[in-house]
Amino acid sequence: MSAQQAGLGRASVLLASGTMVSRVLGFVKTAVLAAAIGQSASRAADSFALANQLPNNIYALIAGGLLSAVLVPQIVRAATQDDDGGQRFINKIVTLGTIVFAAVGLVGTLLAPLLVRIYAQQAGSTGQGGYTSDAIALATAFAYWCLPQIFFYAMYSLLSEVLNARQVFGPFTWAPVINNVVAIAGLVVFMVLFGGSAENSVVDVWTPGRITLLAGTASLGVLAQAGFLLLFWRRAGLSFRPDFRWRGVGLGATGKAAGWLFGMVLVTQLAGLVQSRVASEGSGTGASNAVLANSWLLFMLPHGIVAVSIATAYFTRMSGHASRGDLRAVRTDLSQSLRTIGMFMVFATVAMCVVAYPFASFFESTFTGASQMAQVILGFMPGLVLFSVLFVVQRVFFALHDQRTPFFMQIVQSGIFVVGTLISSAVVPDELIAVAIAITTSVAGSAQTIVALVLVKRRLGGIDGRWVLRRYLQFAFFSLVAGAVGLVVVTALGGFTPDGFAHSGRIAGILTVVVAGLVMAAVYLGLLALIRLPELTDLTAPVIRRARPLAARLLRR
Template identity: 65%
Template sequence: MGLGATGRAASWMFALILVTQLAGIVQSRVATLGSGASNAVLSNAWLIFMLPHGIVTVSIATAYFTSMTADADRGDLRAVRNNLSSSLRTIGMFIVFAAVALSVVAFPFARFYEAKYSHIGAMAHVILAYLPGLILFSMLFVLQRVFFAFHEQRTVFFMQLVQSGVFVLGTLVCAWLVAPEHIAVAVAIVTSVAGSAQTIVALVLVHRRIGGLDGRWVTRRHVQYLVFSLVAGFVGYLVVSGLGGYRADGFGLSGRVPAILTVIVAGIVMAAVYFVLLTAARIPELSAMTRPILRRLRRA
């Protein structure tokens, strides 16, 4: 009935999920050894980390995945490379900014979940420990789709083994060497390191599989995004500081509503600065995203 290939693909994906869940069990057990930041804090911080990934990366990568699958079925490696490069540059335009912006508003964001300043600080530090891995984490999602386009789920499974192995080893080291009050932050750091290691392996494997990554342009764009995001982030830092978003007695941490307002105001300011810088630099990825919107507005 032609289900053999589907069954093999499903088996590799099931094995990948199983390995991921086993690593998650190790994380949960180690996190219970900590004090201050708990498993709940790790989960909530991870949800914040996943917010831009779920909204931006999954949406854009899914659209490109359809084209990459058709290109792979035709054996058109050049088209696969072009779609991969375009998706990485487009997603990076949002994700690099999101990583910096979330770092700036980590404290008021943590105020959504915690009331005491010590608990707010503990959760904010966990968020900050996760965020360095956000850019490469989103890259990994796209790189995995290249192998899915070629129906090579087995390669993705072995890449996951690298990540889970590094994560489990690092988490166990944290349990032995890190003080209880710092275990949650240490686990978040290990998560970023393990995910980054998997992404590096994926970059090497994808480069070999399709004969290149357009790495020069992808790197150049990400450097530009980072510079613009840091400028916007500095402005956002001034806004959050002015609203008392880093002080125990500040307006930004005085309640959930002030925290929400602080995040919204700082987010709008940072987004505006970032957009102006992208426009001034004439970044083509921005034009590609805004052109359809402007066209519809003109028609309206």
């Protein structure tokens, strides 16, 4: 194994460890939130889900694509070409970003009533198939507290991308842990003071105190997440000074690249707007915005822990190769990252399908509610592998300073999604609309990834396609074997029956997931180790090297 591969392995493990803790705590936060205000058929939960998603939508529209895809290549380039190692460029970018993001956060908060009405489908005269007027009023009250998160999310992303470009990866993944701890603490206090879902799922019980505590602590967590990164600024060799002279350091190139990304994110958010309004049709009757949001979080759990961690480590190196015009090295990085990510994501897809029902029971108190959520999870899961592949392929184009191609790739996805969602709205019953949206998401995302693979192959002159495909087929075979074993475990624990152990309570549900997951992971990793898979060795070698001295010290004691 080369020194570069070892470095990437260590970076990936560091990123994955922080992300894993963060995702697990995020999972706990979501479960506690469901226990506090309900989920399926809870109008209060749908109102909060809508309001708490608004800052993410606005942030993504204004800054998300720019920060994640444009700044890292620009900072890497400035570090190699500028006499100050990119410090001047970073000062100007951070100064400009702070001003812009503060203004956007303020305007977004003032427009809370308008934004809620844009994203929420109004219920009909019968009160079914959408948000009632009281639910919209509650969502608006939540939104006033949640929308300042726009500024906090943007600053977190801006600061973390600067640190990532300087190869200081740890704070980026560990900062969300603080966010989740603050939010969970707020939810625990909320439940102590105001009770659980039985008391809080209806709209008319919500007082200013309830609203402030729930939404206010959610925003406080995001603030703490952003502030944490400032502690590591000097470790990256940086000393910030506000700089309002924004000409002459390449901001024009950044703005040009951001134009295409803004278009890509705009198309994505328009599709998200359609999703939010169509999903609102299920509010009060079954799976709606809250179930979709939480199911998506479970879908993103393996992606965030594995794909984002590995791709982030590779992205900085690919940006360096691309700046030197070394396409062969970029192609090698793409092949390695796809094979490493696939090793986990193929298994995760099978495993999540097997444990979908008991997993859902951790969020729902009834088998009916768990079944509704499980069906949404199963609708999302077929697109997981290609979703993670797309994440890596997009970063190849970003490393090559090509934001135009991802824009047109996104049009393919959003076009298919919008058409499919609107058709679903016309023909699918309200109680199944969330499932239809999840399936449509999988189909549209898979189509986008296929287009992306064709385009990146042309751009790089190849992607080691046969080798990657061979590995994915191996992963699929071993995953199905492990999944069959896991299916036996889940069935034995009553994962598919209303009166089974897995659905006797939230703790029983998560225990079923843990037991089945460990069994499946043991089978899968055992099979990979049996064939001595190089990708597994490359990733685990840094961990084993660090663990051996620790084990030796423990044995000597």
